[in-house]
Amino acid sequence: MRILVINGPNLNLLGKREPSLYGTTTFWDIENQLKKKFPEVIFEYFQSNSEGVLIDHIHQAVDGAFDGLAINPGAYAHYSYAIRDAISTLKIPVVEVHMTNVYAREEFRHHSVIAPVCKGVVAGFGAMSYLLAVQFLVEAAGKK
Numbered sequence: 001m002r003i004l005v006i007n008g009p010n011l012n013l014l015g016k017r018e019p020s021l022y023g024t025t026t027f028w029d030i031e032n033q034l035k036k037k038f039p040e041v042i043f044e045y046f047q048s049n050s051e052g053v054l055i056d057h058i059h060q061a062v063d064g065a066f067d068g069l070a071i072n073p074g075a076y077a078h079y080s081y082a083i084r085d086a087i088s089t090l091k092i093p094v095v096e097v098h099m100t101n102v103y104a105r106e107e108f109r110h111h112s113v114i115a116p117v118c119k120g121v122v123a124g125f126g127a128m129s130y131l132l133a134v135q136f137l138v139e140a141a142g143k144k
Contacts, residue, residue, distance in 0.1 A: 001040060001041050001042065001067050001141050002041070002042045002043075003038075003041050003042075003043055003044075003066060003067060003068045003134060003137055003138075004043075004044050004046070004057070004060065004066045004069045004070070005034070005043055005044070005045045005046070005069075005070045005071075005130070005134075006046050006047070006054060006057055006058065006069065006070070006071045006072070006073075007027060007045075007046070007047040007048075007071075007072045008047075008048070008049070008071075008072060008073040008074035008075070008076050008077075009048075009049040009075060009076065010049065010074055010075075011027060011047055011072055011074055012027060012049070014026050014027045014029075014030070014099075025126065025127040027045075027047060029127065030127050030130050031045050033127060033130070033131065034130060034131065034134055037134075038134055038138060040138075041134070041138065044060075044066070051076060051080055051082060051083065052082075054076070054083060055082055055083060055086045058071075058083070058087060058090070059086060059089075061090050064092075066092060067092060067137065067141040068092050068093050068094070068095070068134075068137030068138075068140065068141060069087075069090065069092060069093075069094045069095070069137075070095050070097050070130060070134055070137060071087070071094060071095070071096060071097065071114075071118075072096075072097040072098060072099070072129075072130075073114055077096060077098070077102075077109075077112040077113070077114050078109060078111060078112060078113065079113060081113055083114060084113050084116075084117055087114060087117045087118065088117040093119040093136070093137055093141075094117070094119060095118060095119055095120050095121070095122060095133035095136055096112060096114050096115050096118045096120070096121040096122070096123075097121075097122050097123070097129050097130055097133045098121070098122070098124070098129060099123075099124075099125070099127065100123065100124060100126075101124030102123050102124075103123075103124075104124070119140070120133075120136065122136075
């Protein structure tokens with residue numbers, strides 16, 4: 001089983017950026033937690049601050065190279081129709097991930113243009129949001 005984990009803008013600063021919101025867990029800590037919890041999964045991790053580069057990585061999943069995608073699009077969730085369109089081409093389950101509860105934050109974060117083309121959204125559980133998303137993807141792949 002192969003799962004692609006994509007992180008959008010500013011997530012390379014996890015652990016340093018606004019620790020009161022995001023905690024001190026780094027992107028690499030999350031990667032290690034996922035590997036430990038799901039040893040049967042081959043993960044590919046990617047982070048970029050650039051929309052087009054994120055889309056290029058989503059395209060890697062078009063032809064069945066992955067069984068699922070967990071994506072934290074960051075602020076792109078609220079306005080990137082290009083990322084939405086890239087996700088909508090996939091035939092694998094996709095879960096949108098957010099570490100914070102976007103509904104308890106600024107009004108502009110309350111709407112995601114990406115969520116309608118995803119199987120679900122996990123938000124508000126810090127680093128555990130990734131674990132929950134991958135748990136769903138593993139179980140969904142097992143039901144094929």
